[in-house]
Amino acid sequence: LIEDICQAFGAEINGKKVGTFGIASATSFYPSKPLSTCGDAGMVFTNEEEIAKKVRILKEHGQTKAYYYEYNGVNARIDEIHSAILLVKFSYFEKELALRQKKAEYYFQLLKDIPEISLFKIKKNYLPSYSLFTVKAKKRDQLKEYLEKHGIYTGIYYPLPLHLQPVYKHLNFTNGMLPVTEKLSKEVISLPFFPYIEEKEIEYVVEKIKNFLVFNRLCLIQFLAFSLIEIEKKTKKGVGDAGRKGEVARNYPGCLCGLAWCFG
Structure with a gap:
């Protein structure tokens, strides 16, 4: 098992951190992720020495020693500025994680009785890291436009499903092949969310959602x-x-x- 935990760094299942279930895992430190830096960065986690060795080689253009290339690699080295930012932010990551969970719960409380808004369900003994706060909404595109007119930025992740992206056109995927995925891409909307969002800001977002629906x-x-x-x-x-x-x-x-x- 190799885990992609880019959106879930810090999350838990039955008290066990995601990223520790398989032989390796990878995360992103892009600014929109739970633990982030000021640009692009990422990390691979593993207890397997051979995997760690291969990753170190590949991130250095495939070098096994100075100017000696045995593999086709890439430049995936993290610079010192990004590293320094991450070291500082990691020291209070658990605090920010708790804030994310608290603010998400407040959104749940305010949105739970609105029939046009569908909230995702959290399974028992699951603890999300809430990289985003995403809901399903009727008239999603109109709602997004209305909120932005009132100074509320929202995101859609993602408006076009992977199988319908132009790069995969040669594979002959068509509309209707993945109906659930395609339906979700027309309904999901991510509301303003970060550890330090204030409750009054959440209340303003929900108020405008209700105004739109009424x-x-x-x-x-x-x-x-x-x-x-x-x-x-x-x-x-x-x-x-x-x-x-x-x-x-x-x-x-x-x-x-x-x-x-x-x-x-």
Whole structure:
């Protein structure tokens, strides 16, 4: 087992840190990650000496000794500035991890009763590191636009699934091949989140989400009311019982679906 813990550094499963289950693991210290520096950096963890030796060689252009290359490697050396930043930040990483968990819980508390927002479920004995705070939202793109108009930046990870990226076009992947993945890519949205976000800032984000959803409910109710009025007008023009039934059959189910969306 080789673990990718880029989004989960610091997380635990049954009291055991992720990254310690397999023969090796890798993480990123990019600024958006739980433990981060001021640019690109990363680390490989292993207790296997042969793996450690090979990684050291590959990160130095494949050199086994000075100017002697046995492998095709890369320049993956971390510089001293990034290292110094990480050493300082690691000293209070556990504090920041606890803050992330506290702020995530506050988001959960404020969002749990909003039917248009779906929260991810945390399994028993799992402790996330909350690299991001991501939810599923109806009308995701409109919500994102609305929030940004009110000074709230959000992210989408990721808007285009991996199998639909242009680089893999030659593999003939098409829409519909991974329906769950594709559906999620149209619904997920990451809300503002970092260890030092204040509760009043979280409250502001949730307030604007609620405002957006209430506005959309009212617009839909207004549209449905107008539709029902139009149906009633047409039925009063003497179209006969058969015509009246046909008009209702064509329009009424859509109105019911709309009301169901409004009220969850």
